[in-house]
Amino acid sequence: MKNILLLSLALLSAIGSLASIAQDGEAVYKKHCSHCHSPGMNYPGTHQLTKTRGEGNGVLVERDNLVDVYVKTIVRNGLNGMPTFKPTQISESQLDALAEFLSN
Ligand code: HEC
Structure with missing residues (x-):
């Protein structure tokens, strides 16, 4: 009985730490x-994108035409006035979550 209890506790804490590894794209954004x-x-960013991409494309979170790989490329390489973000600032898993949050 005691062993089952300990096993359940171990499983619960494993599930807990797995959940915290999954990154929250919105939080990164x-x-x-x-x-x-x-x-x-x-x-x-909104100002420049409204000018260069047109009225409906100014606000990133409102767009439905952003592709995952494009977001990742821009974040790592920057674009004119937009700075680059290194893996020490935004990790690969954070970038995955961020691109997932912003794309389509
Ligand atoms: C210092 C301000 C600044 C920050 C911080 C910033 N951006 Fe930008 N971003 C810009 C500007 C300005 C542009 C427009 C560049 C241009 O087209 O001249 C831009 C453009 C973009 C584009 C291109 C959209 C298109 O239609 O081509 C994407 C995607 C983007 N940003 C994503 C992000 C993400 C994701 C983050 C957070 C990791 C971020 N940006 C942080 C200023 C910023």
Whole structure:
């Protein structure tokens, strides 16, 4: 009986740590991107994208035409006024979650 209890506890804590490994794309976005890409022309990303990509393409989170691999490429390489983000700033798994959150 005691062994079963210990086993259940071990399983529960394993599930708990697995869940914390899965990255939250929205949280990564809020930390690294929203201060330039939130709705409003005073955000440089939104301002620039509205000018270059057109009215409906200014706000990243409202777009349905962003492809996962494109988001990842821009984040790692930057684009004009947009800075690059190294793996020490945004890890591969965080980037996966972020691209998943923003794409389509
Ligand atoms: C310092 C401000 C700034 C930050 C921080 C920033 N961006 Fe940008 N981003 C820009 C600007 C400005 C552009 C427009 C570049 C251009 O087209 O000249 C842009 C463009 C983009 C594009 C290209 C969209 C298109 O239609 O081609 C993507 C994708 C993008 N940003 C994603 C992100 C993500 C994801 C993050 C967070 C990791 C982020 N950006 C953080 C300023 C920023």
